[in-house]
Amino acid sequence: MPVYNSARYLEEAAGSVLSSSFRDLELILVDDGSVDGSGALCDRLASEDPRVSAVHQPNGGVSRARNKGLDIARGDYVAFVDSDDRVDPEMYEKLLRATIPDHDIAFCDMLLRFHDCDRPKETFALGTNRSRTIGNLLLSGIGGGPCHLVARRSLVGALRFPEYLNCGEDLWFTLRLFSSAGSVTKIDEPLYIYNQENGSSITHSLNKKTEESILQGMRENRQFLEEAGLFEEVKQEFYWSVLRYKSLFALDPDRIGLYRTYFPEANRYLFSCPLLSARVKLIMRMLDLHLDVPVRAFLRRYHAGKQ
Numbered sequence: 001m002p003v004y005n006s007a008r009y010l011e012e013a014a015g016s017v018l019s020s021s022f023r024d025l026e027l028i029l030v031d032d033g034s035v036d037g038s039g040a041l042c043d044r045l046a047s048e049d050p051r052v053s054a055v056h057q058p059n060g061g062v063s064r065a066r067n068k069g070l071d072i073a074r075g076d077y078v079a080f081v082d083s084d085d086r087v088d089p090e091m092y093e094k095l096l097r098a099t100i101p102d103h104d105i106a107f108c109d110m111l112l113r114f115h116d117c118d119r120p121k122e123t124f125a126l127g128t129n130r131s132r133t134i135g136n137l138l139l140s141g142i143g144g145g146p147c148h149l150v151a152r153r154s155l156v157g158a159l160r161f162p163e164y165l166n167c168g169e170d171l172w173f174t175l176r177l178f179s180s181a182g183s184v185t186k187i188d189e190p191l192y193i194y195n196q197e198n199g200s201s202i203t204h205s206l207n208k209k210t211e212e213s214i215l216q217g218m219r220e221n222r223q224f225l226e227e228a229g230l231f232e233e234v235k236q237e238f239y240w241s242v243l244r245y246k247s248l249f250a251l252d253p254d255r256i257g258l259y260r261t262y263f264p265e266a267n268r269y270l271f272s273c274p275l276l277s278a279r280v281k282l283i284m285r286m287l288d289l290h291l292d293v294p295v296r297a298f299l300r301r302y303h304a305g306k307q
Contacts, residue, residue: 001013001014001017001027001028001029001030001069001080001081001082001083002030002032002062002065002066002069002082002083003029003030003031003032003034003038003039003042003065003083004031004032004033004034004038004059004062004065004083005034005035005036005038006034006036006038006083006084007034007036007037007038007041008084009083009084009085009195010029010038010041010042010045010083010084011041011045012086013081013082013083013084013085013086014027014029014045014052014083016086016087016088016089016193017081017087017092018049018051018052019089020087020089020090020091020092020093021089021090021092021093022092022093022096025051025075025092026051026052026053026073026074026075027049027051027052027053028052028053028055028069028072028073029042029045029046029052029053029054029055029083030055030057030065030066030068030069031054031055031056031057032057032059032060032061032062032064032065033057033058033059033060038083039054039056042054042056053072055068055069055072060163061163061166062161062169063160063161063162063163063165063169064161064163066080066146066161067160067161067163070156070160073153075153076152076153076154077096077099077150077151077152077153078150078151078153078156079092079095079147079149079150079151080145080146080147080149081147082147082195084195085147085192085193085194085195086113086193086195087191087192087193088111088189088190088191088192088193090191091108091191091192092150094108094187094189094191095107095108095149095150095187095191096150098185098186098187099150099152099185102183102185103181103183103184103185104151104152104155104181104182104183104184105149105150105151105152105155105177105178105181105183105184105185106149106150106184106185106186106187107123107148107149107150107184107186107187108123108148108149108186108187108188108189108190108191108192109121109122109123109143109148109187109188109189109190109191109192110122110123110142110143110148110190110191110192110193110194111190111191111192111193111194112194112196113193113194113195113196113197114196114197115197118193120190121142121143121190121194122143122188123140123143123148124136124137124139124140124143124144125186126184126185126186130178130179130181130184130230131230131233131234133178133184134175134178134179134225134230134234134237135233135234135236135237136237137171137174137175137178138171138175138234138237138238138240138241139237139240139241139274139275141244142194144170144171144174144175145170145171145174146170146173146174146177147192147194148191148192149174151177151181155177155180155181156177159173159176159177159180160173161173162217162220164216165213165216165217166209166210166213167210167213167214167217168213168214168216168217168218169217171217171221172217172220172221175221175224175225176224179224179225179228179230211258214245215262218242218245218263221238222238225238236269236272239263239265239266239268239269239273240269240272240273240274240275241275242262242263242266243266243267243269243270243273243275243276243284244273244275244276245262246259246262246263246266246284247276247280247284249262250280250283250284250287250295251280251283251299252299253295253296253299253300253303256287256292256295256296256299257292259284259287260287260288267284267288270284270285270288271285283295283298283299
């Protein structure tokens with residue numbers, strides 16, 4: 001569990017893990033340079049339960065914190081939890097029961113927790129073979145992270161999160177993890193409780209550094225899929241996921257030039273993409289035809305009307 005300035009949520013998050021029906025676990029709390037008292041709370045939780053270990057390190061980001069946990073984990077299986085989320089009491093028991101002895105990974109769906117309601121959210125569907133599962137993973141959005149799964153530690157091996165990416169690191173990791181798995185299974189239950197209330201949770205705004213990180217991750221993911229011999233089988237899903245990202249530029253009147261700059265080869269998959277509305281597809285097609293002036297005029301009126 002990476003911990004960064006999450007004192008408000010940490011005790012509840014850790015408590016949900018420690019109260020799991022599966023008792024034989026180790027909870028590693030990696031304090032990533034917190035300044036709000038989270039570090040002291042990690043130490044207290046470790047003093048109260050022998051299953052808890054507290055580790056402290058200078059702030060280096062969520063990937064470095066998760067990697068530290070992987071380096072010292074001792075269990076046969078590993079799982080990840082964010083410090084502002086929770087897990088269902090039976091999540092790990094159910095996932096491990098599904099995994100042992102025949103599968104390398106088991107994953108589940110999510111429950112999105114808002115201040116006034118909970119909404120079940122499918123992460124992604126289990127495919128009929130590895131490439132179909134990976135194709136579904138590429139399209140999964142927030143379901144592409146590692147927090148709704150358990151995996152054999154031997155499968156993870158030397159695989160670590162890319163510490164040089166500040167966005168897109170979750171998909172980068174899970175893509176490689178699922179690609180190396182011999183067998184994967186899923187429980188169609190929303191067992192991971194994803195907190196949507198915390199405005200300071202580990203999320204990213206679309207700035208230049210984030211753009212560069214996402215693009216680098218996409219390029220590396222494509223290269224990985226090509227080297228693994230999987231790209232041709234999941235090419236459509238890969239480019240659909242790229243188009244979802246490119247749509248952010250297409251809808252920004254000051255940045256539509258970037259739409260044509262990044263992955264132009266993805267544009268041929270525009271009209272088959274299930275992730276975009278008809279209106280967004282029309283705007284993106286107009287940009288393909290270099291109709292920038294009417295697109296900018298429409299977008300400025302559209303954004304003005306939303307203010």
